[in-house]
Amino acid sequence: MGRRARDRRRPQRQERGGGDQAGWSGGYPEIVKENELFERYYREQAVVPAAEWDAFMAALREPLPATLRITGYKSHAREIRHCLKDRFFAELRGLRVDGQEVEMPQPLSWYPEELAWHTNLSRKILRKSPQLEKFHQFLVSETECGNISRQEAVSMIPPLLLNVNPHHKILDMCAAPGSKTAQLIEMLHADMNDPFPKGFVIANDVDNKRCYLLVHQAKRLNSPCIMVVNHDASSIPNLQIDVDGKKEVLFYDRILCDVPCSGDGTMRKNIDVWKKWTTQNSLQLHGIFCICDISGALELADVSSELPGLKRMPGITKWKVMLKDGQWFEEWKDVPLNRQTQIRPTMFPVKDEEKLKAMNLERCLRILPHHQNTGGFFVAVLIKKSPMPWNKRQPKVTSFKRAKCYLSITFLEFTSKKIPPPSKKMKMFGFKEDPFVFLPEDDPLFEPIQKFYALDPSFPKMNLLTRTQEGKKRQLYMVSKELRNVLLNNSEKMKVINTGIKVWSRNSDGEQFGCAFRLAQEGIYTLYPFIHARIINVCIEDVKILLTQENPFLSKFSSETQKKVKDMGKSSSLKPDELQCPIVLCGWQGKTSLRAFVPKNERLHYLRMMGVEVFKAKRKEEESEGKTEEEGQYRAAQTEEGMDVEDKEHDLVTKMEAEIGEESSHSPVESSAMEVENKIEDLGQFSKNNNNHVSQESKDSDTNDVKD
Numbered sequence: 001m002g003r004r005a006r007d008r009r010r011p012q013r014q015e016r017g018g019g020d021q022a023g024w025s026g027g028y029p030e031i032v033k034e035n036e037l038f039e040r041y042y043r044e045q046a047v048v049p050a051a052e053w054d055a056f057m058a059a060l061r062e063p064l065p066a067t068l069r070i071t072g073y074k075s076h077a078r079e080i081r082h083c084l085k086d087r088f089f090a091e092l093r094g095l096r097v098d099g100q101e102v103e104m105p106q107p108l109s110w111y112p113e114e115l116a117w118h119t120n121l122s123r124k125i126l127r128k129s130p131q132l133e134k135f136h137q138f139l140v141s142e143t144e145c146g147n148i149s150r151q152e153a154v155s156m157i158p159p160l161l162l163n164v165n166p167h168h169k170i171l172d173m174c175a176a177p178g179s180k181t182a183q184l185i186e187m188l189h190a191d192m193n194d195p196f197p198k199g200f201v202i203a204n205d206v207d208n209k210r211c212y213l214l215v216h217q218a219k220r221l222n223s224p225c226i227m228v229v230n231h232d233a234s235s236i237p238n239l240q241i242d243v244d245g246k247k248e249v250l251f252y253d254r255i256l257c258d259v260p261c262s263g264d265g266t267m268r269k270n271i272d273v274w275k276k277w278t279t280q281n282s283l284q285l286h287g288i289f290c291i292c293d294i295s296g297a298l299e300l301a302d303v304s305s306e307l308p309g310l311k312r313m314p315g316i317t318k319w320k321v322m323l324k325d326g327q328w329f330e331e332w333k334d335v336p337l338n339r340q341t342q343i344r345p346t347m348f349p350v351k352d353e354e355k356l357k358a359m360n361l362e363r364c365l366r367i368l369p370h371h372q373n374t375g376g377f378f379v380a381v382l383i384k385k386s387p388m389p390w391n392k393r394q395p396k397v398t399s400f401k402r403a404k405c406y407l408s409i410t411f412l413e414f415t416s417k418k419i420p421p422p423s424k425k426m427k428m429f430g431f432k433e434d435p436f437v438f439l440p441e442d443d444p445l446f447e448p449i450q451k452f453y454a455l456d457p458s459f460p461k462m463n464l465l466t467r468t469q470e471g472k473k474r475q476l477y478m479v480s481k482e483l484r485n486v487l488l489n490n491s492e493k494m495k496v497i498n499t500g501i502k503v504w505s506r507n508s509d510g511e512q513f514g515c516a517f518r519l520a521q522e523g524i525y526t527l528y529p530f531i532h533a534r535i536i537n538v539c540i541e542d543v544k545i546l547l548t549q550e551n552p553f554l555s556k557f558s559s560e561t562q563k564k565v566k567d568m569g570k571s572s573s574l575k576p577d578e579l580q581c582p583i584v585l586c587g588w589q590g591k592t593s594l595r596a597f598v599p600k601n602e603r604l605h606y607l608r609m610m611g612v613e614v615f616k617a618k619r620k621e622e623e624s625e626g627k628t629e630e631e632g633q634y635r636a637a638q639t640e641e642g643m644d645v646e647d648k649e650h651d652l653v654t655k656m657e658a659e660i661g662e663e664s665s666h667s668p669v670e671s672s673a674m675e676v677e678n679k680i681e682d683l684g685q686f687s688k689n690n691n692n693h694v695s696q697e698s699k700d701s702d703t704n705d706v707k708d
Helices: 036-045 050-060 074-092 130-145 153-161 179-188 208-219 353-359 446-453 481-490 508-513 521-530 540-548 559-568 600-609 620-638 647-659 690-699 701-705
Strands: 066-070 116-119 148-150 169-172 200-204 226-229 240-243 246-249 254-257 298-300 365-367 377-384 404-407 464-466 475-478 496-499 501-506 517-519 535-538 573-576 585-589 594-596
Touching: 036 050, 066 074, 066 153, 074 130, 074 600, 116 153, 130 148, 130 600, 148 179, 153 179, 153 365, 153 377, 169 179, 179 200, 179 208, 179 254, 200 481, 208 226, 208 496, 226 481, 240 481, 475 521, 481 496, 501 521, 517 521, 517 585, 521 585, 535 540, 535 559, 540 573, 540 585, 540 594, 540 600
Parallel strands: 169 200, 169 254, 200 226, 254 404, 535 573
Antiparallel strands: 066 116, 066 148, 226 496, 240 246, 298 377, 365 377, 377 404, 464 475, 475 501, 501 517, 573 585, 585 594
16 A cells, blocks of 8 residues: 655645544544545455455544654653553553543554554543543653654654664655654664764755754754755765765665655545545656666565564565556556556566566565554565666675665556666755854864863864854754764755754853853753763752752752752753663752753653652643743743744744644645644743743842853
């Protein structure tokens, strides 16, 4: 079954009415889930075994379960899993709503370490009891933090099959909105002790606006190893890197490609497919693929033993071609002249049995909806064995590493014709981005920072960059040295939308103390291994005070913490004792107070990890107030001296998150109980004036002394 539907544009929201889609109350208008041509096509192609036909069609007519994936690096992921299983799910067990027992969320049996789950709980049900509402708020809050990702189950499969290692250079060709990209980033950071893996992800999408949604998703993982670019995937430029003083072509270890297809597999969430489905959707896409006759350069990999527990079917080797009017053709010789512009010879199976056998089409994966209550999906894992035949200048290599490429395609894309990739001129579109400027080695900006934080001599200061060529630098970002290599050697070839992780932000009050930059929470885990000053370890009870109160007086903390703070001077980072996974928080110290400079949803996350109850029942009069407060804190966390360069993207991203589903770039919108609402309830202990905390501090005599 095909997966993506690039030829379809997003439907207008106002056309939607009743119905319940993907466990979501309020979706598409009532649509009759029948299509005679679709059923005829799939019956006669024998894509589904006859004994499973009824189960297949029944699954297609049921709403798609909501699925979530626990993201983040391993130790934090395990803490979230523990929180889900032992706290929230324990409270749901045996719960009855409207006289019926609530169906418990279940782990996806084939996803490693129980880090992915599915549930049939709708938003309407989630709001019918305090326990369910508490669970819902947890999901929304952790999604905002980037610790949980709403992602369709079958979408999680391709990155797992790529067998990514931290040193791999990865290209994600059709990446937006970014759920698979996030999986790839997590795999690079499998070793939390290495802040700069040697590998990286270059995530590309042709849609300029959707690139900003991709940036928003990727930033939640706070990695210096991700770059978002904006190109037509069929004409991504060849990049160069510097290797021992010589320019060489950049070759990727892994490529992920979610290519255009008919979209058949999306019928459970994109209900419009029922009335619009036709074979024409696939026939029009046939010309852009080339798989078969490439002189053995690519080989389908046998992944039948991977992901135990995942039900799948092998690829098919025999098929017929159907026109949109239902007319069948079994061979090219049967196609009349007036139809030969619609149907091409390469759409039919290879006749030569030896060649057909050598293609190993049975190694493709076909996941059907009734196999494990998912959408439909097609996966082809390819290994590059030798240079592609159309490459005029072959690289001087003696062997090729195992390079996998995931293709999500429809049913006829294996061609028997040698076709090089289409030749296109690179197009630049969208608004011009701010430049990426690396700090010169002798930049006077860095010396005070290095001294103030006692940075280790091994700190890679050459990897620091800004987003401005003129004026005062307000934010400092950081990339890995491998991405720096790519940026420096390809600035004229690539349209880079975003890269790097924010590590320092300018704080004007700090200049009087010798350092104008405070630590940014986003980049603290990258910086922490290199910092040797202004760090204190505090007990968990003191952390709870920091995370539930704004600017608490020093007298509220333990005597041990008070002593550490006074001995140290101006505090920068705080590390709690006695937690199962490392937590580092950025803090500010005033004359008589301390403050954790941590975004709101991260505060909630850390408090949950420490067992603090952060749920608060919803009240209508508090919803608007909570939203205002959250927006204020978000802005304050971004910058103190005006809008960050990233803020121009924020409103666009927020709007797009509400309008675009998790999957296809041009598929109808997906909705589920895991949708980000951008409305998180306040902690009762938080000040009602958080949204003004920056301006208030400037008026407070205590904060005349505030800095990192």
